[in-house]
Amino acid sequence: MTFLGMPLLPSKRRSDLPGGQGNLIEAEAFPEASHQHLSNQQLRNNIGHATSTIREKRAEVVSELDDWEALRDAGEATKNEVMENLPEYLAQFEEAFTAAGGIIHWARDADEANAIVTELVEDNAPVLESGRREVIKVKSMATQEIGLNEHLETQGIDAFETDLAELIVQLGEDKPSHILVPAIHRNRDEIREIFMDKMPDAGELTNEPAVLAEAARKHLRHKFLTTKVAISGANFGIAETGTLGVVESEGNGRMCLTLPETLITVMGIEKLLPKFADLEVFMQLLPRSSTGERMNPYTSFWTGRSEGDGPQNVHLVLLDNGRTRALADEHGRTALNCIRCSACMNVCPVYERTGGHAYGSTYPGPIGAILSPLLTGVEEQGNGSLPYASSLCGACYDVCPVKINIPEILVHLRNEDVKANHSPVSSQLDAALTGASWMMGDGKRMTAAEKGLPLAHKVTGGEQINSLPGIAGAWTSSRDIPALPEKSFRQQWAEEEADRREEEGEK
Amino acid sequence: MRIALFATCIVDAMYPEVAQATVRVLRRLGHEVIFPEGQSCCGQMHINSGKFAQAEPVIANHVRAFTDTEWDVAVAPSASCVASLGHQQPMVARRMGNDVLASEAADVADRTYELTQFLTDVQGVTDAAADLGSYFPHRVTYHPSCHGMRLLRLGDRQSSLVRSVEGIDFVELPLADSCCGFGGTFSVKNPEVSSAMLADKVRTIQATNADVCTGGDASCLLHIGGGISRFERTGSFDGAPDVTAVHVKETSSTDAQGHTTEKLTTVVGADDDHHLTPGEQGTSPVEPSRSQSGFRVGQAAVHLARILASTKEDPLRVPSEGAEVSGGSLR
Numbered sequence: 001m002t003f004l005g006m007p008l009l010p011s012k013r014r015s016d017l018p019g020g021q022g023n024l025i026e027a028e029a030f031p032e033a034s035h036q037h038l039s040n041q042q043l044r045n046n047i048g049h050a051t052s053t054i055r056e057k058r059a060e061v062v063s064e065l066d067d068w069e070a071l072r073d074a075g076e077a078t079k080n081e082v083m084e085n086l087p088e089y090l091a092q093f094e095e096a097f098t099a100a101g102g103i104i105h106w107a108r109d110a111d112e113a114n115a116i117v118t119e120l121v122e123d124n125a126p127v128l129e130s131g132r133r134e135v136i137k138v139k140s141m142a143t144q145e146i147g148l149n150e151h152l153e154t155q156g157i158d159a160f161e162t163d164l165a166e167l168i169v170q171l172g173e174d175k176p177s178h179i180l181v182p183a184i185h186r187n188r189d190e191i192r193e194i195f196m197d198k199m200p201d202a203g204e205l206t207n208e209p210a211v212l213a214e215a216a217r218k219h220l221r222h223k224f225l226t227t228k229v230a231i232s233g234a235n236f237g238i239a240e241t242g243t244l245g246v247v248e249s250e251g252n253g254r255m256c257l258t259l260p261e262t263l264i265t266v267m268g269i270e271k272l273l274p275k276f277a278d279l280e281v282f283m284q285l286l287p288r289s290s291t292g293e294r295m296n297p298y299t300s301f302w303t304g305r306s307e308g309d310g311p312q313n314v315h316l317v318l319l320d321n322g323r324t325r326a327l328a329d330e331h332g333r334t335a336l337n338c339i340r341c342s343a344c345m346n347v348c349p350v351y352e353r354t355g356g357h358a359y360g361s362t363y364p365g366p367i368g369a370i371l372s373p374l375l376t377g378v379e380e381q382g383n384g385s386l387p388y389a390s391s392l393c394g395a396c397y398d399v400c401p402v403k404i405n406i407p408e409i410l411v412h413l414r415n416e417d418v419k420a421n422h423s424p425v426s427s428q429l430d431a432a433l434t435g436a437s438w439m440m441g442d443g444k445r446m447t448a449a450e451k452g453l454p455l456a457h458k459v460t461g462g463e464q465i466n467s468l469p470g471i472a473g474a475w476t477s478s479r480d481i482p483a484l485p486e487k488s489f490r491q492q493w494a495e496e497e498a499d500r501r502e503e504e505g506e507k
Numbered sequence: 508m509r510i511a512l513f514a515t516c517i518v519d520a521m522y523p524e525v526a527q528a529t530v531r532v533l534r535r536l537g538h539e540v541i542f543p544e545g546q547s548c549c550g551q552m553h554i555n556s557g558k559f560a561q562a563e564p565v566i567a568n569h570v571r572a573f574t575d576t577e578w579d580v581a582v583a584p585s586a587s588c589v590a591s592l593g594h595q596q597p598m599v600a601r602r603m604g605n606d607v608l609a610s611e612a613a614d615v616a617d618r619t620y621e622l623t624q625f626l627t628d629v630q631g632v633t634d635a636a637a638d639l640g641s642y643f644p645h646r647v648t649y650h651p652s653c654h655g656m657r658l659l660r661l662g663d664r665q666s667s668l669v670r671s672v673e674g675i676d677f678v679e680l681p682l683a684d685s686c687c688g689f690g691g692t693f694s695v696k697n698p699e700v701s702s703a704m705l706a707d708k709v710r711t712i713q714a715t716n717a718d719v720c721t722g723g724d725a726s727c728l729l730h731i732g733g734g735i736s737r738f739e740r741t742g743s744f745d746g747a748p749d750v751t752a753v754h755v756k757e758t759s760s761t762d763a764q765g766h767t768t769e770k771l772t773t774v775v776g777a778d779d780d781h782h783l784t785p786g787e788q789g790t791s792p793v794e795p796s797r798s799q800s801g802f803r804v805g806q807a808a809v810h811l812a813r814i815l816a817s818t819k820e821d822p823l824r825v826p827s828e829g830a831e832v833s834g835g836s837l838r
Binding site (some may be wrong): 014028029031034035038043082172213331349350353354387388389391392393394395397398408411413414415416417418429433434436438439440441442443445446464466471472474475477479480481482483484485487488489490492493494500 | 514518519520521522523524526527529541542544545547548550553554555556557558559564565566567572587595598602653657658684685686688689690691692693694695696697698699700701702703704705706724729730732733736737740744767769801803804805815
């Protein structure tokens with residue numbers, strides 16, 4: 001029997017399950033990582049402009065549907081059902097996929113997945129005159145997550161991204177900063193420069209979108225027609241039929257999915273839906289949430305192989321890479337319901353100002369702030385600063401098409417981080433919170449503490465506070481603090497109550 | 508009705524006048540107001556910092572304080588704290604293995620209302636001028652705080668009540684539903700991102716030319732008021748002249764008497780047409796668009812309880828009248 005890596009044994013602790021590897025871990029803590037991006041005004045303008053445009057489009061097409069909330073409920077219920085019975089659905093999917101002529105490979109983590117794909121490429125792609133092999137790629141978060149392109153490069157294999165935005169990122173030797181619009185941080189002038197610099201036969205280009213798109217189109221056409229192996233991700237896997245699906249806007253994905261001889265798909269094990277009919281709900285939720293379109297231009301489904309039509313070798317790598325670990329977290333597992341629409345990033349005020357690179361992971365924004373730590377395990381690994389990269393404003397939860405309660409999971413992960421006690425030396429903030437807990441754990445202590453207000457009022461001369469030392473300096477670096485009152489409300493109340501009783505006594 | 512006031516820690520210790528205003532409004536409707544003395548805080552600060560173990564005694568204290576005395580409903584001038592009671596306290600108590608506390612906390616939360624929620628849903632107040640005698644003849648804009656908007660689903664309860672105050676000149680706040688960046692300890696743990704969010708919020712408020720920005724949460728108003736004060740005092744949030752996304756241009760117009768007046772207009776936000784060039788950054792520092800001396804915190808950001816409590820007999824005054832924001836006692 002196939003090992004599914006599922007937490008079947010009740011005694012199995014979450015921390016014993018393997019954590020995800022690859023591009024999931026923050027290189028530096030979020031406050032520091034966001035520092036340089038905050039001061040990059042060009043990046044903030046590009047992102048602010050793009051997210052507000054998509055945000056408005058999304059709101060418009062969502063408002064057209066009377067049953068949007070019912071669709072969200074249905075989406076949530078279906079994904080919960082999948083997660084509750086994932087081993088059964090995976091087994092069903094494997095059987096149907098294999099019966100249709102496909103071959104399934106199971107990968108516990110990024111290293112295993114990369115090794116499997118490398119071997120498949122070596123078996124199916126010829127060595128070119130350059131001494132290297134080539135593959136074309138459909139935009140895929142799973143392969144970004146495992147760092148497939150970088151791995152293939154070390155194995156003598158060049159992977160060509162065919163999605164326009166991924167191509168911009170790849171040619172710019174950059175990283176994606178948004179899961180739907182990977183080059184969201186670039187404007188058209190920057191793209192023109194990248195193309196003229198990195199496309200050998202591009203010639204002179206203007207910064208017109210049509211001109212830039214045409215250059216990319218010419219650049220890619222030859223690859224589509226000559227490359228033997230394509231690598232894709234998948235938006236959905238249907239357990240009932242063994243079908244895979246890719247949803248895209250440009251059609252370049254469909255070229256990759258149909259023209260080469262061999263198709264290798266890498267898909268996270270959480271991407272399953274029980275039945276083909278479930279797509280009715282998800283094909284309404286996904287395009288509206290992600291691009292603000294009623295329907296995306298290209299949707300491709302394939303079920304195994306068809307003799308004489310399309311790829312004749314069809315492989316699927318089913319990827320765990322920390323997903324069973326996330327699934328074992330009862331308070332965080334709904335993060336796996338994510339269908340990668342990116343609506344949460346487009347509404348997030350933090351993402352809007354820092355961009356995606358500050359999150360240090362393939363998955364940026366609110367979903368990244370919970371998904372990355374859940375996949376790697378916040379308990380003993382990195383990613384400890386990501387759950388704090390949110391003001392908990394809740395905008396992400398409101399737009400999530402499958403109703404992932406991101407703010408609540410953020411708070412849960414903060415608690416996990418606190419329990420893991422990453423920094424044994426208490427920070428000033430921790431010390432202040434500890435003191436506040438003691439004080440606020442009893443109203444009498446609070447009353448006593450507030451008796452200090454007249455003194456504090458005097459010390460500050462009844463003036464507002466414009467600068468404080470230590471951790472509070474982070475606050476006063478950009479904000480003033482009001483003058484402290486002479487008396488707290490409870491003191492005023494107590495005095496007025498005493499006066500009232502005295503008056504009544506005199507009567 | 509016998510109403511238990513939950514003042515919240517921040518109002519109790521920093522903005523007693525907001526609690527006083529709340530009491531006045533409730534008494535004006537004929538209610539008896541009591542103040543459960545054992546109260547301190549809802550625990551949100553600890554919960555949102557992930558410190559569930561430290562939050563538990565704070566939650567227990569709140570439940571104890573509000574079950575010690577008899578009351579019909581509890582009212583708090585804070586959507587965030589009321590949301591914490593209902594959404595977070597039972598969850599944390601359960602996570603700490605304290606199911607009894609969880610159910611007691613849920614009971615208290617069920618009977619606790621945010622001020623405008625109580626006025627609208629329980630009292631049926633739709634016209635603050637008629638029902639409460641509220642009078643505030645000033646230009647006011649309104650920031651709906653995230654937790655009221657998204658956790659309590661207050662909808663237009665707050666803005667409708669503010670609009671119905673006699674004499675008020677209500678002006679919509681652009682991008683009102685964006686977070687001000689406070690987020691409790693978020694503003695300390697990610698101070699730079701928080702400042703960037705605050706800066707945008709303050710710019711939109713300034714662009715409305717309102718005398719005050721109101722809202723229902725003292726914590727957000729502390730943040731916004733602190734930002735306005737800093738900006739008005741120094742023309743900057745961090746010591747450097749503010750040039751980030753503000754485009755300031757001077758426009759002249761001619762008034763009825765034929766005099767040309769200089770007017771400072773702030774264009775908020777930046778799009779492709781408004782990218783600031785380095786030259787602009789160097790030559791066009793933002794001038795504080797209001798008073799030379801600068802606002803004090805709490806003058807430009809005023810809790811809506813104080814506006815609702817303001818009457819012709821006991822008006823709340825704003826700085827443009829040459830006085831600091833003042834007025835209001837328990838009586």
